[in-house]
Amino acid sequence: MNLARYVLWRIVQTIPVLLGITTITFLLTNAMPGSPVDIMVGPEMDEALEQALKERYGLDRPLHERYLIYISNVLQGDLGVSFYYDEPVTQKILERLPVTALLVGSAYTFGLGIAIPLGVLSAAYRNRWIDHVSRVIALFGVSTPSFWIGLVLIIVFAFHLGWLPSSDLVRPWRSPAQVTNASTWLEVWYLSARSLVLPTIALGTLQMAAAMRIERSSMTETLGKEYIRLARGYGVPERTVLRRHAFRAAQLPVVTIVGLNVSTALGGSVLIETVFNINGMGRLIITGIQTQDYPLVMGTTLFFGVLFLVGVIITDISYAYIDPRVTYGDAE
Incomplete structure (x- = not known):
């Protein structure tokens, strides 16, 4: 096996690992107590604003549907938009x-x-x-x-x-x-x-x-x-x-x-x-x-x-x- 084939094989082996990392992180993150919407709205609860924020960030959808959407976006190189910074996550990472x-x-x-x-x-x-x-x-x-x-x-x-x-x-x-x-x-x-x-x-x-x-x-x-x-x-x-x-x-x-x-x-x-x-x-x-x-x-x-x-x-x-x-x- 030459170097190019070996590197390609190693890259293929990383795919299930990355899928596992993404899945576990998604489930653990969404299992955290509380909601990011509560933090964004603040102590004065505004149901209309809360619902609007959930719809904007897709938090009103079922968990499995959000997971499939997230995986689809990741495969396209899109890590989503930060709730806190209101900027693309990729931009903040860079x-x-x-x-x-x-x-x-x-x-x-x-x-x-x-x-x-x-x-x-x-x-x-x-x-x-x-x-x-x-x-x-x-x-x-x-x-x-x-x-x-x-x-x-x-x-x-x-x-x-x-x-x-x-x-x-x-x-x-x-x-x-x-x-x-x-x-x-x-x-x-x-x-x-x-x-x-x-x-x-x-x-x-x-x-x-x-x-x-x-x-x-x-x-x-x-x-x-x-x-x-x-x-x-x-x-x-x-x-x-x-x-x-x-x-x-x-x-x-x-x-x-x-x-x-x-x-x-x-x-x-x-x-x-x-x-x-x-x-x-x-x-x-x-x-x-x-x-x-x-x-x-x-x-x-x-x-x-x-x-x-x-x-x-x-x-x-x-x-x-x-x-x-x-x-x-x-x-x-």
């Missing part, structure tokens, strides 16, 4: 997605940039001080909630020390005229980097800890293989053994955990964006839940599901580039 992508990308860069070197060093110098320190860091990272880390960072570095901002995120793509205290693009990027430090650390700590533990275990196993001992027996320098012979072969489990942790990072961004008052996809989901905005909740959940499945497919495809022994099907 507005907020770059912020969340910047946050998650920064968290992954921070996490992997620390996890991979520490994991390699921890495996190369087992039971020494750097191994002990790395394992303590990893244990702390996987056992501490990201929102708690964010709150501690705000208290220490924003309120007490005053080094970094505690809320909002300066978008690096905004022009200097749209950013307070910025007159040049360089100042915009500097302010953006400062505002990104704390949420990046808070969100990236879990990714760092998970990747570090897998990196250490995989490198330890690889360094114990016969071809590694043979290379050492021939007098190959230890740095060359680590870099050329062991490192690449040990990355398959790391790539797996990185790809599967996309959902964890996206879920963590919901909390981190709330803690740091960042208007991204996470805040959009929270707003949808608080206002019982059915199309917004279902649309953002489906979008996150698509991102996760894309991450899984990319992870599977990357295996063959890391390890030539991996194929996309049975050998003929």
